[in-house]
Amino acid sequence: xxxxxxxxxxxxxxxxxxxxxxxxxxxxxxxxxxxxxxxxxxxxxxxxxxxxxxxxxxxxxxxxxxxxxxxxxxxxxxxxxxxxxxxxxxxxxxxxxxxxxxxxxxxxxxxxxxxxxxxxxxxxxxxxxxxxxxxxxxxxxxxxxxxxxxxxxxxxxxxxxxxxxxxxxxxxxxxxxxxxxxxxxxxxxxxxxxxxxxxxxxxxxxxxxxxxxxxxxxxxxxxxxxxxxxxxxxxxxxxxxxxxxxxxxxxxxxxxxxxxxxxxxxxxxxxxxxxxxxxxxxxxxxxxxxxxxxxxxxxxxxxxxxxxxxxxxxxxxxxxxxxxxxxxxxxxxxxxxxxxxxxxxxxxxxxxxxxxxxxxxxxxxxxxxxxxxxxxxxxxxxxxxxxxxxxxxxxxxxxxxxxxxxxxxxxxxxxxxxxxxxxxxxxxxxxxxxxxxxxxxxxxxxxxxxxxxxxxxxxxxxxxxxxxxxxxxxxx
Amino acid sequence: xxxxxxxxxxxxxxxxxxxxxxxxxxxxxxxxxxxxxxxxxxxxxxxxxxxxxxxxxxxxxxxxxxxxxxxxxxxxxxxxxxxxxxxxxxxxxxxxxxxxxxxxxxxxxxxxxxxxxxxxxxxxxxxxxxxxxxxxxxxxxxxxxxxxxxxxxxxxxxxxxxxxxxxxxxxxxxxxxxxxxxxxxxxxxxxxxxxxxxxxxxxxxxxxxxxxxxxxxxxxxxxxxxxxxxxxxxxxxxxxxxxxxxxxxxxxxxxxxxxxxxxxxxxxxxxxxx
Numbered sequence: 001x002x003x004x005x006x007x008x009x010x011x012x013x014x015x016x017x018x019x020x021x022x023x024x025x026x027x028x029x030x031x032x033x034x035x036x037x038x039x040x041x042x043x044x045x046x047x048x049x050x051x052x053x054x055x056x057x058x059x060x061x062x063x064x065x066x067x068x069x070x071x072x073x074x075x076x077x078x079x080x081x082x083x084x085x086x087x088x089x090x091x092x093x094x095x096x097x098x099x100x101x102x103x104x105x106x107x108x109x110x111x112x113x114x115x116x117x118x119x120x121x122x123x124x125x126x127x128x129x130x131x132x133x134x135x136x137x138x139x140x141x142x143x144x145x146x147x148x149x150x151x152x153x154x155x156x157x158x159x160x161x162x163x164x165x166x167x168x169x170x171x172x173x174x175x176x177x178x179x180x181x182x183x184x185x186x187x188x189x190x191x192x193x194x195x196x197x198x199x200x201x202x203x204x205x206x207x208x209x210x211x212x213x214x215x216x217x218x219x220x221x222x223x224x225x226x227x228x229x230x231x232x233x234x235x236x237x238x239x240x241x242x243x244x245x246x247x248x249x250x251x252x253x254x255x256x257x258x259x260x261x262x263x264x265x266x267x268x269x270x271x272x273x274x275x276x277x278x279x280x281x282x283x284x285x286x287x288x289x290x291x292x293x294x295x296x297x298x299x300x301x302x303x304x305x306x307x308x309x310x311x312x313x314x315x316x317x318x319x320x321x322x323x324x325x326x327x328x329x330x331x332x333x334x335x336x337x338x339x340x341x342x343x344x345x346x347x348x349x350x351x352x353x354x355x356x357x358x359x360x361x362x363x364x365x366x367x368x369x370x371x372x373x374x375x376x377x378x379x380x381x382x383x384x385x386x387x388x389x390x391x392x393x394x395x396x397x398x399x400x401x402x403x404x405x406x407x408x409x410x411x412x413x414x415x416x417x418x419x420x421x422x423x424x425x426x427x428x429x430x431x432x433x434x435x436x437x438x439x440x441x442x443x444x445x446x447x448x449x450x451x452x453x454x455x456x457x458x459x460x461x462x463x464x465x466x467x468x469x470x471x472x473x474x475x476x
Numbered sequence: 477x478x479x480x481x482x483x484x485x486x487x488x489x490x491x492x493x494x495x496x497x498x499x500x501x502x503x504x505x506x507x508x509x510x511x512x513x514x515x516x517x518x519x520x521x522x523x524x525x526x527x528x529x530x531x532x533x534x535x536x537x538x539x540x541x542x543x544x545x546x547x548x549x550x551x552x553x554x555x556x557x558x559x560x561x562x563x564x565x566x567x568x569x570x571x572x573x574x575x576x577x578x579x580x581x582x583x584x585x586x587x588x589x590x591x592x593x594x595x596x597x598x599x600x601x602x603x604x605x606x607x608x609x610x611x612x613x614x615x616x617x618x619x620x621x622x623x624x625x626x627x628x629x630x631x632x633x634x635x636x637x638x639x640x641x642x643x644x645x646x647x648x649x650x651x652x653x654x655x656x657x658x659x660x661x662x663x664x665x666x667x668x669x670x671x672x673x674x675x676x677x678x679x680x681x682x683x684x685x686x687x688x689x690x691x692x693x694x695x696x697x698x699x700x701x702x703x704x705x706x707x708x709x710x711x712x713x714x715x716x717x718x719x720x721x722x723x724x725x726x727x728x729x730x731x732x733x734x735x736x737x738x739x740x741x742x743x744x745x746x747x748x749x750x
Contacts, residue, residue, distance in 0.1 A: 080574050083581065087546060125539060132542065132581020139589050139732065401750045428601045428748035450538075450584050467588045 004318070007325040009112045013099045019050040020188070022058055022212060023195035025065035026205025033057040034213060039188055042109035043322050043331040043366040051188050054211035056220045059180070062209040063226040066151040066178040069206030074178050075148060079135035086131030086173060088201040093124040096197070100190055104162055105322040107189040109331030109367070110285050112323050122447055123166040126465075129449035130170035133470060137175065140467055142476040148176030149252055149475050150228030155218045156191075157234045158184035158333050159288040159389075164233050165191055167464045169208060170449075175473035177229065178207045182221055185214040186334045219245075227251060231472065233290075236387075236413070236458050254462025254472040256290065256454055258387040259415030262408035263293030263444065264430065266401070267302045269420035273442065275309045278393070281418055281444040283317060283371050286329055287391040288337070290459075291416035293444055295384060296373075297404050300397045307375065307395065314371050315358040329391060332367040341369050341390035348374045348383035353394070379410055387413070401426065405433040414456030418444045437463070487511045487648070489518060489672060490655035492525030493665020504673070507562070507649050514673035519640065519681040522669035526611045526638040527687055529666030534608045534636035542583030545634055548661040549576040555657055562649045564622045571727055572626040579630035582735065586635060590736055594743070601746040606739040608636035609715055610689035613682035615675055615705075617695040621647035623726050625654060628694050631734035633667055640669045640688070642679055644695065648672040676701065683708035690715035690738050697722070 019036070021028040033055035038047045054062070074082065093100065100123075101115040108115075137146050152172045156164035161183055172179050183191035195210045211217060215238075222230050223245050229252045232242050239257040246253055263281050265274045281293025298306050322330035332338040349355045353374040362368040369390055377384050377394040384394045398404040408417055417436040419427050427441040437455045440446060447453065452463035462472045488495040489512045497503075500515035533541070552573045559569045591605040612632045617624030621644045632639045643651030655670045671678050675696065683691055683705040691709045696702040696719045709716055717737050 080578065083577060087577070128539070128542065128546070129584060132583075132585060134581075135578055136581060136585070139585075141589070425747045425749045428746060429599075429750050432748060450588065467585070 004326045006321070008321065009102055009105075009323045009325060011102060011106070011323065014103045014106065016049055016189075019052075020192045020212070021052045022054050022062070023192065023208070023210040024058070024062045025209065026199065028195070031055055031058045032061070034217070037185060037214070039107055039186065041106050041366075042186075042333050043363070045365050048107060048189065051212045054182070054213040054217045054220075059211055059217065059220040059224055062180045062211045063151060063153075063221070063224050065206040066180050066209055067226055069204060070148075070151055070178040073204045074173070074207045075176055077176075079137060079176070082173060082176065083131045083134035085201055085203050086127050086134060086170065089197060089203070090124050090127035090131060092197045092200055093120070093127060097121075097124065100162060100193060102323065103193060104190050105330070107187045108158065108161060109322050109333050111327040111330045113325055113327065114285060119160060119163045122449070123162050126163075126166040126449040127170045130174035133171075134174040137470065137474070140470050142471065142474050146175070146474040146476055149473055150177060151226060152177045152179045152229040152231060152473065153221045153224065153227040154179055154181040154231045155222065155234065156181065156183055158187040159285060159290070161187040162190040162194065165194060167233075168231050171464070171469045172231070172473045173207065175470055177473050180209045180211055180221055180227075182211050182213060182218050185212070188212040222246070229253070229473065232256070236460075239460055252472065254454075254464070255460035256462070256464060257415075257458065257460035258413055259290045259292065259455065259459050260295060260385065260387055260411045260413045261291055261293045261416040261418065261436065262295045262297050263418035264404045264408060264420065265296065265298040265302070265306055266404075266419075266421035266426065267299040268422045269302075270422065271302065271305055271309055274420040275306065275313050277418060277420060277442070277444045278310055279313055279317070282393040283329055283391050284445050286332055286369070288333060288389055289445065291438060291445065293416075293418050294388060294393060296393055296395045297398055297407055298395065299404070300399050303397050310373065311356065311358070314373070317358070317371055319360055319368065319370060320363060329371060332369050332390065335367055337389065338367040338369060341388055341392060344383055344386060344388045345372060345392055348377070348381060348392075348394070351381045351383075353377045353381055353383060379407060385411065401430060405430060409433075409435050412458040415454075415459035416440065487652045487672070489514055490652065490659070490668070490670040491518070491522045492528070492669065493659060495655070495659075498673070506645070507647060509649060511648050511652070511672045514671035514678050516677065516681040518671055519678045520685065522640040522671060523611060523682070523685050523687055525666040525669050526640050529638045529664055530608075530610055532664055533633070533638055533667045536636070538584035538587070541634060541636065542580050544662050545576065545580035545583060545630065548657060548663065549573055549580060551657045551661045552576060555653065558653055559622055559650060562653060563647075564620075564650055568620050568623045572623045575623065575626050575730070576630055579634045583634050586732070586735055590732070590739070591741070599748045601748055602743065604741050604743040606635065606736070607742050609738050609740050610637060611687060612637045612639045612690045612692060612738055613679075613685070613688045614639050614641045614692040615679050615695040616641055616643050616651065617720060617726070618644045618646055618697060620726055621650040622654065624695070625651055627726055627730060628692055628734070629668060631730070632692065632738050635735055635739055637690070637738050638667045640671065640682060642675055642682070642695070643670055643672050645672070645674055679705055680708060683714070684711060686712050688714060690717075692717040692738075694720045
């Protein structure tokens with residue numbers, strides 16, 4: 001490995017407060033019946049700030065504020081004016097993008113290169129895209145005069161905190177809804193900075209409310225009777241619980257849940273490109289990606305070549321300080337997630353798969369896990385069935401295209417898949433047979449605000465992004 | 477103390493991102509101002525500039541075009557007073573800005589509304605997507621001088637076309653001021669070219685120009701001239717937008733026809749199979 005001098009991004013662009021309240025009705029307020037918790041930097045375990053934990057009454061207050069804003073301001077407002085607010089937000093995100101990127105990396109542990117070059121540009125683009133829909137909803141294909149749903153309860157995960165916020169808030173506001181959003185308890189900071197951005201944009205009070213907290217806060221929000229729409233991104237288990245809890249209500253629901261994506265490499269694939277795609281597929285964002293290519297299905301006759309090349313490439317990955325611009329793999333987001341990754345990896349070894357990681361020095365403090373692959377994995381192994389949500393790849397082989405499809409689909413999940421081959425007709429043949437909501441061919445982990453994202457089967461329902469992403473927020 | 481003597485602005489053409497005078501050295505007096513009187517040669521020069529800009533503009537991502545068009549709206553907002561001083565009513569300026577924002581949002585959406593997958597009866601992937609037709613000649617409406625102008629330029633360029641616009645002969649100052657907005661909005665030079673002068677002089681040159689792909693006759697009020705221009709346009713089968721009716725309401729929802737008329741649809745077939 002080449003020696004690199006450290007190239008740390010400056011923290012000075014971020015102005016952290018010691019504590020943060022809830023953002024309700026346009027202002028930051030103290031919780032009435034909640035407590036507080038701390039958000040830490042997973043790369044150092046340093047406490048970043050103390051965060052208010054919203055209780056039931058706080059959730060109620062936020063939902064009422066959202067309802068009032070919906071009835072009196074945002075619902076009646078012409079689409080062209082809603083558009084202008086969303087364009088303002090997009091512009092402010094662009095203007096403050098470095099501040100947001102550094103804060104995201106501090107709170108989440110992801111490399112600054114990713115927060116700066118992937119998350120933030122996508123966040124701004126998402127607001128731009130949906131801003132443009134706000135005044136042309138009648139062209140979106142849902143009838144001549146589509147109406148908003150009302151108040152949306154939105155609960156988002158910790159892997160792409162600000163991007164998931166954008167995926168939730170932009171289409172909701174464009175369609176004329178108001179929102180109460182709960183960020184994940186380990187990554188609330190960029191959502192709170194976003195609340196400041198809403199103030200800076202003069203967004204009317206109550207249109208966006210941010211209630212921080214953990215699972216109980218989220219449950220209170222989702223189950224609140226004043227909510228018309230529930231949008232959740234997170235684990236399949238919680239998604240299932242939400243689907244149960246809204247049963248019998250009129251709440252509209254979209255769920256974007258777990259995945260166990262197959263990344264299929266055929267023997268005619270350009271190996272170097274495929275290896276880059278495999279690395280990107282599983283090690284991007286420490287593997288904290290619901291659509292990560294966590295199962296590599298490689299055609300048997302090229303498996304040795306692919307693995308050799310993959311190991312060589314993995315040895316070049318730089319694990320460490322998320323704020324260093326040379327870092328490829330940052331910190332695992334929390335101690336709890338690190339424990340889960342370790343538990344499943346140990347199970348993989350115990351069940352007989354062969355474990356390999358490149359030589360890799362990990363920092364003493366913080367939460368870290370070296371990039372890891374398992375070979376000799378069978379479909380029965382836990383590491384081939386369960387979502388690890390970490391930098392751990394399970395390698396399986398196949399002989400025929402039909403076998404590849406069979407194995408790829410042999411999972412309760414169906415979020416994404418990858419196909420690597422030089423033959424266009426084989427890409428399309430395979431894509432037709434994959435039960436997955438997003439299929440990447442000769443690329444992986446590509447996202448765009450115009451492109452719908454979401455899963456089949458137990459990866460959830462509904463789509464976010466694109467024209468389709470409006471449907472969950474319209475009364476159609 | 478004497479009163480300060482004002483510095484007056486020269487109103488010129490807008491070609492290839494620059495502000496040249498007419499090569500003919502002529503001007504005409506309108507709105508109390510000498511305005512460049514474009515020649516047939518100026519029209520041809522403008523087509524050359526527009527053609528040169530097609531590759532970069534049509535090749536830019538839809539997202540990028542949308543960003544630039546939105547930037548135009550931002551710049552327009554900052555010049556509201558200037559348009560009002562030229563006699564454009566405040567309400568019209570606001571409507572023109574809002575219209576520009578509306579079109580900016582279409583950049584990355586029209587393909588999703590106007591293109592799509594076709595379920596052909598066979599093992600084929602089949603996708604239709606719109607593409608810009610190329611260089612569009614536009615005769616802008618006589619009035620409203622700003623809203624009318626914006627309403628014909630924005631739908632043509634948002635999809636990746638470039639335009640040569642014959643501005644309103646009786647109220648060209650708003651057009652030249654709009655050119656100054658466009659020149660400071662990151663819009664690549666040549667995407668919009670504006671000619672001031674007589675429609676009867678520039679429009680026939682544009683209509684018969686073999687390197688122009690479409691012509692928008694919206695602002696042609698003389699039915700005989702319109703028919704003649706359409707005949708000329710037929711030579712290389714230009715796509716034609718016919719003149720707007722005299723009572724056309726420019727404040728109404730424009731719909732998407734102005735955009736779709738200036739598009740080609742490309743359908744791609746690809747077999748499916750191992």
